[in-house]
Amino acid sequence: MAEKQKLSKRLRRKRLGKRLSNVYAVLVYAFIYIPIAVMILFSFNSQKHNYYFESFTTEWYVKLFTQSDLWVYLVNSLIVAFAATAISIVVGVLGAMGLKRFEFKLKQVISNSLYIPIVIPEVVLGISLLMLFEMARFPLGLGAMILAHATFCIPFVVIIMRGRMSGMDMSIEEASQDLGANRITTFFRITLPLLVPGIMSSAFMSFTLSIDDVIISNFVSGPYSTTLPIKILSMVKVGLKPDVNALTTVMVAVLVLGLALNSVVQALWKKRASTNIKTYF
Numbered sequence: 001m002a003e004k005q006k007l008s009k010r011l012r013r014k015r016l017g018k019r020l021s022n023v024y025a026v027l028v029y030a031f032i033y034i035p036i037a038v039m040i041l042f043s044f045n046s047q048k049h050n051y052y053f054e055s056f057t058t059e060w061y062v063k064l065f066t067q068s069d070l071w072v073y074l075v076n077s078l079i080v081a082f083a084a085t086a087i088s089i090v091v092g093v094l095g096a097m098g099l100k101r102f103e104f105k106l107k108q109v110i111s112n113s114l115y116i117p118i119v120i121p122e123v124v125l126g127i128s129l130l131m132l133f134e135m136a137r138f139p140l141g142l143g144a145m146i147l148a149h150a151t152f153c154i155p156f157v158v159i160i161m162r163g164r165m166s167g168m169d170m171s172i173e174e175a176s177q178d179l180g181a182n183r184i185t186t187f188f189r190i191t192l193p194l195l196v197p198g199i200m201s202s203a204f205m206s207f208t209l210s211i212d213d214v215i216i217s218n219f220v221s222g223p224y225s226t227t228l229p230i231k232i233l234s235m236v237k238v239g240l241k242p243d244v245n246a247l248t249t250v251m252v253a254v255l256v257l258g259l260a261l262n263s264v265v266q267a268l269w270k271k272r273a274s275t276n277i278k279t280y281f
Contacts, residue, residue, distance in 0.1 A: 043245035050242060060242040068243050077227040080142060081210040084149035088206045089199060092157025100165045114155040126219035140222030148220045153206040164198030197266040204262055
């Protein structure tokens with residue numbers, strides 16, 4: 001009887017713990033996604049200053065696609081984000097491969113220094129890059145922003161790719177070379193397909209960090225190269241209009257579709273890489 005009571009108490013505690021865990025998870029997700037939901041809701045608000053929800057309208061989406069000048073700033077943001085992502089992927093993948101596969105002096109120092117751009121405040125990094133560009137007489141603008149964004153994106157790419165490479169079976173590459181394939185063939189037929197999921201994850205991370213950045217961009221953008229985050233920050237002082245909510249809603253929808261596409265492509269690449277390896281051997 002006593003054992004049954006103890007077992008019953010354990011089950012009740014387990015159920016209570018599970019319920020509390022579910023409640024905690026719901027609160028965390030609500031804290032994250034309720035602001036986004038409010039933003040999407042107010043993009044359909046007929047009230048101009050967004051103090052309260054007045055009535056439903058699609059007027060701001062029509063204005064966004066016909067009259068708004070926000071697209072100019074979005075294009076600048078996309079140019080910087082795509083260019084910075086491309087640079088970060090090339091440098092980051094090569095850097096991760098070098099740190100993972102080769103032993104050399106100062107390897108540990110270089111590995112530890114990757115965390116510096118991540119942990120230091122963005123204001124400090126922005127001031128440092130501004131001083132560097134001024135000393136080098138490099139013109140401020142889109143080019144400076146691309147280099148600045150690549151600077152803080154590369155460490156994230158290296159860290160993600162090193163994690164990806166740590167789970168790879170190196171014997172597959174060795175077997176490929178033992179069977180007569182050179183390093184280039186092995187890289188494109190064996191290594192690269194295995195790295196694609198990590199590359200895509202790194203690209204999404206870099207793109208998101210770049211297109212979202214406002215502090216560092218504000219330091220190195222110059223007077224004639226304004227990105228969307230900088231423009232929105234300047235509009236906060238006088239009040240945001242609902243067409244900004246409409247644009248950000250479109251961006252959220254595109255990013256969600258991109259994440260879904262990323263998951264599908266990663267699954268297909270994983271299946272294709274496994275098939276290619278089996279066929280090759």
